Amino acid sequence: MTLLSARAYSRLPTEQANPRTRNIDRCSTAEIVRLINEEDRRVPLAVAKVSRDIAWGVDAIASSLAEGGSILFLGAGTSGRLAVLEAAECPPTFNTSPVQIRAEIAGGPRSMFRAKEGAEDSPVLGRKSVSKVRRGDVVVGVAASGVTPFVREALAEARRRGAVALLVTSNGKPHGVTADIIIAPDVGPEVVTGSTRLKSGTAAKLVLNALTTGAMIRIGKVHDHWMVDLKPTSRKLRLRGERITADLGRVSPARARSLSRAAGGSVKLAVVMARQRLSAHEARKVLACGGGSLRRALLEDA
Numbered sequence: 027m028t029l030l031s032a033r034a035y036s037r038l039p040t041e042q043a044n045p046r047t048r049n050i051d052r053c054s055t056a057e058i059v060r061l062i063n064e065e066d067r068r069v070p071l072a073v074a075k076v077s078r079d080i081a082w083g084v085d086a087i088a089s090s091l092a093e094g095g096s097i098l099f100l101g102a103g104t105s106g107r108l109a110v111l112e113a114a115e116c117p118p119t120f121n122t123s124p125v126q127i128r129a130e131i132a133g134g135p136r137s138m139f140r141a142k143e144g145a146e147d148s149p150v151l152g153r154k155s156v157s158k159v160r161r162g163d164v165v166v167g168v169a170a171s172g173v174t175p176f177v178r179e180a181l182a183e184a185r186r187r188g189a190v191a192l193l194v195t196s197n198g199k200p201h202g203v204t205a206d207i208i209i210a211p212d213v214g215p216e217v218v219t220g221s222t223r224l225k226s227g228t229a230a231k232l233v234l235n236a237l238t239t240g241a242m243i244r245i246g247k248v249h250d251h252w253m254v255d256l257k258p259t260s261r262k263l264r265l266r267g268e269r270i271t272a273d274l275g276r277v278s279p280a281r282a283r284s285l286s287r288a289a290g291g292s293v294k295l296a297v298v299m300a301r302q303r304l305s306a307h308e309a310r311k312v313l314a315c316g317g318g319s320l321r322r323a324l325l326e327d328a
Contacts, residue, residue, distance in 0.1 A: 030173055039197050040171050040222050044215035062224075065217050069225050072211035073232045079209045080233060083166075084240035086190045086207060090164045091126060092245050098184075099129040100155050101168035102146030102176045104223040105194075105230060106131030107138055109168050112234040120242045121257040127238075130155040132176040145176065152179030161188030166237065168230050169193065170222035172200030172210070181205050194233050196226040209233050246319040249274065249294075254320050258291040267293045274320075275300025294320045 035041065047061055073080075087097055099109035106129075113129035116122040131137050132152075133145035145151060152175060156165055165184035167177040172195035181191040182204040193205040196213050211233065213225040242248055247255040252274060258264040264286070272282035274297045282296070288306050289295035298309040301324055316322030 035173070038171050038173065039212070039215070040226060041220050042215040043219045044217060047217050050217065062217050065214075065225055066228060069211070069213050069228045070232065072213045073229055073236075076209055076211050076233075079207060080236050081240070082207050083192050083209060083237050084244065086192065087164050087166075087237055087241035088244035090162055090190065091241060093162060095160070095162040095164065096125055097127045097241075098156065098159060098163065098165045099127075099168065099234070100131070100165065100177065100180055102132035102137075102174050103141065104227050105168035105170055105174070105177070106133075108227060108230050108234060109166070110138060111231075112238060116238055116242075118257050118259055118263060119253055120238075120247045121255040130180075132174075146174045147176070149175045149179035152176040153183045155180050156184045156187065156189070159184050159187050159189045163187075163189040164192060165189050166192045166194065166234075167205070168195075168234070170196045170226035170230070172197035172203060178203055194230050196222065196229060246317070246321070249297075249320040252293075254293045254297070256293060258286075264291065267291060267296075271296040271300065294318070294323070298323050 046065070050058060050061060053061065090097060099113050100106065101109040110129040110131050113127050116127045132148070137145065159165055165181060167181045169177040172193065181193060185191045185204055185206070191205045192207040192209070193203060194209045196211065198210050198212065199208055211229045213229045216222060216224045216226065218224065247253070252270045254270060256263055256267055258267050268279065268282045268286050270293050271286055272279050275282060275285065277285065277300045281300070285296040285299050289299060294313055295306060295309050297320060298304060298312055299306060302309065302312065304312065313323045
């Protein structure tokens with residue numbers, strides 16, 4: 027894979043100057059903040075315009091997880107850190123395993139805390155990052171410019187392995203990219219020219235949030251608006267689980283605490299126990315018959 031020439035790189039949307047922030051260094055602090063806020067307001071509007079593409083990504087991820095596949099998020103620099111963050115937040119929120127959802131950042135884990143920007147130029151590292159990817163998995167590459175060799179080669183290799191390749195970028199439809207789905211919100215030039223940790227990073231985070239949350243809703247890890255598959259690894263999450271159990275189980279807070287303990291912290295199990303007045307063993311069978319779906323286990327309309 028050849029690197030872009032300096033001239034071609036300078037033409038990327040992410041490298042363009044923003045006429046609205048000219049002479050920002052001469053502005054007052056209040057004016058600087060106002061300009062940044064005004065530019066940030068453009069981001070959700072841009073993301074909304076690519077909602078159809080995001081929906082395709084959600085369905086691809088949900089389908090993979092439902093069939094036993096795994097999801098790999100990857101990127102370099104800011105994009106890589108966002109990829110790692112997204113994967114790290116899924117286990118406590120949705121009780122996913124490290125095998126189901128994981129992440130790779132160019133340069134390895136140390137790049138989370140100290141920039142190792144040169145790693146993004148290595149297609150070899152990109153190929154290595156997907157060495158455990160299998161047919162039916164989904165690989166989500168995050169690259170503001172869309173031309174990062176690490177990400178592009180990882181996606182190309184993922185497709186060769188039979189995985190679905192998805193690119194999150196701020197660079198339209200990058201020429202030559204190998205991806206099945208491209209999600210490219212047009213956020214416009216950055217406040218500080220080329221600093222894609224700003225609007226491009228915000229857009230990527232919004233897209234990643236929608237991809238994971240949407241997929242988890244589709245596979246039954248959310249009931250109504252509650253995260254019923256959370257992992258109670260902290261006091262905050264344990265108390266949240268008890269509140270959800272009380273609300274969905276239609277029981278008192280004290281009863282919800284008791285049921286949560288009996289269910290080993292499983293909200294779904296505790297709710298079934300509460301609503302159908304079953305033991306943990308009996309409720310586990312009911313939940314299993316419903317394919318893990320709380321809605322089906324409660325015999326509510328799907």
